[in-house]
Amino acid sequence: MTRRMKSHDTEKNIPMGPTVRRFFGYLSPHKLKLAAVIFLMALFALMEAVFSILMGQATNIISAGSGPIEPLEQVVVLLLSTAAIIWVAGIISQKFLADIAQEALLKLRTDLFSHIQMLSLDFFDRRPIGELMSRVTNDTQVIEQFISIGALETGQAILTIIITSIIMLWINPAFTVLSYIVVIALVGVSWLITKTAGPAFTLLQEKTSDLNGFTEEWLSGAKTIIACRQQDDASQKFEAQSKKVALIGEKAQFSALINQQISTVFSTVLTVMLLVVGGLMVMEGMAEIGTLISFIGFSFALLNGFTTIFMVYAQILNAIVGASRVFEIMDEKPTVADAENAPVMPVVEGDVVFDHVDFSYIQGRKILSDNTFHAKPGQVFGLCGPTGAGKSTIINILTRYYDISSGTIRVDGTDVKSVQQDTLRIQIAQVLQEPFLFSDTIMANLKYAREGATDEECIHAAKQANAHDFILQQPKGYNTVLVDGGSNLSQGQRQMLTIARAIVANPKMLILDEATSNVDTRTEKLIQEGLLTLQKDRTSFIIAHRLSTIRHADQILVIDKGQIVERGKHSELMEKRGFYYELYMSQFRGKLAGITGI
């Protein structure tokens, strides 16, 4: 809630100038094309005005009554050529503008994406995926809409207003003043009317998104609602919200649609006023009838120009807000930053030392305090303890996803803070709790672990992880494409693939966050075998949810409330009859049958 309020505030106080300037930076590589677009737009506006003048001339010729046909023919030829120029200028300028817009957007999107890749994990904790997605897709799309449609319309409108005004003044200043008075009055009135529709639409959007949020939540909880017998209640709540949307929708839509009618009336008012007052001037001999006809054309051009600018104004604001939201992300600095000129982490043996390590995600709320341990190369360390004790956090700081508050973490004697984080991380294989796979082929998923991994290496790794057999049973073997991150595989098969992937990476250190979900006993055995292969000769840290997985560990760290409360081998800890013993025994719920070794 607070987060939402905050982002709302920032939307109101966006730095307009700098945002626009920064965005123009993305257009600057296309200066030549941009200049061509502006030139062609000006030509377009000029030719439109010329077209109006020519129509006026034609009217004059016609109104003179019978006479030679040649002057009319000349004007018509000119009209045709002007039309052709307008056509060509229109096509080329729109095409160029589309080119520029798409190039700039591609650059903006890829920049944004690669910037996000650089940010530290805390960024992803703070920002829900949905919000980030909307920045890369929606916000850039709003910008795109503005450049490819809005900018064109604005440019054309501004140029049309300028050029038309100049020509009008040149032909007949009195008519110009008359037209301007009428046009400005009409624009003013319609602007006032648009303003009344605005708040209704904002309210409609709010209510609609409330309704959609409710619907989304209550549909995904449909089974819970049935289980809790709340169907009627749900229907009533839905109907009440839907009614609100309909009532406000009525108002918003009506006022928006009425605007169209008002503008039709206004354009007639414009025509009539020009005809009456202008007609009077023609009768007084102050102007020709052709001039009057041209000025009706000019006035419509002006009216359109101003209306467009007003309509596009909202779009411009949206685009600037969108751009500022994009730049806000691009201004995020990774919280875990490499020191300047940080050296590459040399190839490690896997000697890990935690030396009085404290850590907190939020300042003042310690998650880990005073953790000290030493894992020698090739040792297996098990981490256990209640939920929320800090087991995963230890893993997160060893891989330097987060920087610690005090103390040091040393790998092979090197402080992990002093080296380039990527060069450290690449030497630690990770098997995460949720087996995440990409929607790509199985082979591509295995190769993901290491740049330059060969097919043979991947197949070898799959064999070691007991994954080879089921991979071959897939429709296209290693080239089978995983749908939706592997929903065409079973949970156990996905786990085996992540193990194989870690084997492909083949580093000296391993982090294993044990999966909680169960698979059938046969698959379970295959997975355990794969994991043991993986642990061989590697300094391994295993977060255990089932204590049986770490019974063989060289050292078990029992963690409670951020501190290592006990440590030692399984047998030592059991003899101690302390925290670990209690934890271990609670699994049996006093059912001691089958237990040996008491």
Next chain:
Amino acid sequence: MNTLVRLFGIWGDYKKWLGLSILLTIGASICTLAVPAISQSLINDGITANNLGMVIHYGGYMLIITLIAATLQVVNTLIAVKFSEWTAHYLRTEAYNRIQQLSFGNLDRMRPSDLLMRLTNDVQNVKIAIQQGILNLALVPAMLIITVLLVAIRSPALIGLMVLIVLVFTALLAVYLWFVLPDFATRQKKYDLMGGALQENMSGIRVVKAFVRQRLENERFAEVAGSVRAASLRAQTSIAILIPTMLLIVNLALAAIFFIGGRSVILGTGFSIGEVIASVQYLFLLIMPFMILGTVLPAISAARPSLVRIFEILDTGADVQDPTTPATVDPASVQGRVVFDHVSFGYKNPDNTQGPLVLRDISFVAEPGQTIGFLGATGSGKSTLVNLIPRFYDVTDGRITIDGTDIRAFPQDTLRGLVAICLQQPNLFFGTIRENLLFAADDQSDGNMITSATDADAAGFIANIPRNYEDSVARHGANFSGGQRQRLAIARTLAAQPKILILDDSTSACDVATEARIQDNINHRFEKVTKFLVAQRISTVIAADRIILLEDGKIAASGTHEQLLLESPQYREIYDSQLGRGIIGGGAS
């Protein structure tokens, strides 16, 4: 066509307003088209004839008639808005109410995201189509016919030109609908692909970082973003050609009017200057319907499949139906003896045919107060089995009884008042903690709420929240951790104070010690309640009165922990793998 007929059926007596709408539209069209005719008279009889009185006279007519046209249109707009908004409201609520009547089986076949799309996007599509349809469907032909007639009567020399323009614009409209619009659809698809790529990247960001593959990810993204660019460019290039071309046609037509009309005036073959200018206005009036069709036709064609999808919901019958003559039951006297009598079950296929059996010949008895634990791998049928007890699905074969009565004889609402289940997915709802905890409870007292929270081991963390039970729950309970959500969901189930309690793998995110505490609390408070526990962890069910081991939808073994250890090799295997051969001392394997 059927869907449209049905839509008309929904409108019932309101339909007569549509008749009025058509009359209004025709009236408005006539008025709109009268304006150029009057301006023609204004120029001819007023300005050219140097008659100021006539100028003002005709100018006044133009204004009055425009105002009449606008008023008619405003009334029609009101009709359009009322029809569209309230039809949308009707369809939305009817569909939602229908969904509330459905069973789990129906919900499995229609995914929530799909239902959401139908209730939001599809309803929106229908709404826009109704609105635009009422506003424009009668207007377009009326305008076209009247304009052509006017030209035919008043300036027959131009009729050929006008017909030609109509044909050319029809062709341009066809090009737009068949060639340009699909390009925009392709662009949208590419956008969706980009969205998918992003979603995957961000949900797998840990993996990306773990293997330091940011560079590969950048390349992959550049590729999808590049395809978005290509698709957008294609669509926009078509537009860049189409729009100036339309303008070109209009300009050429203008030149033609001046040439044909002007020639006629100069040669004195019947045209007047006012007629030429009026023809220019007719030209614009002729083009307008095509501009309208360009936006209305896509909206209407999008709405038809949407309407079909909405009606599909309305026509869905619930899988589980209440009995016609329900058994009378006094909830207070229910003991909770649950019997599975040769029960088999298979889910239905999406096409409503019977799918393969996932439970086969299950028989057991749960005595009141007993705890039955179900153990088995993912996909063995545990959850399915317990979902049959509150009749979320109906058995395919055999029967389930409670105190001797077939559960199909109870009204569903009565049955679910007796049986409370904590589902695997702990859904919480936007609101307060109190509202969530008492969501299923008849007893809305503080005492019930607090006891239930305490028993579910949730009271502790609730006490640490600023406003305790009155504090808010975000959508989907996003402000709580997985373990906390599970405990709140358990508390909610306990607060229902059922006769039969089912926990479907509800403590999987809690550690074993917490789980043990919750179970002890439940056994204490609900001593006489029949309890079913579904678990993946052997520790969850180890203390049950009876453990039923399921394998591939069949009971592989059944008995107490001690019995199973002795009798069932499968059980022994799970025990060894999860609890490490039950060895306490001894050390490494």
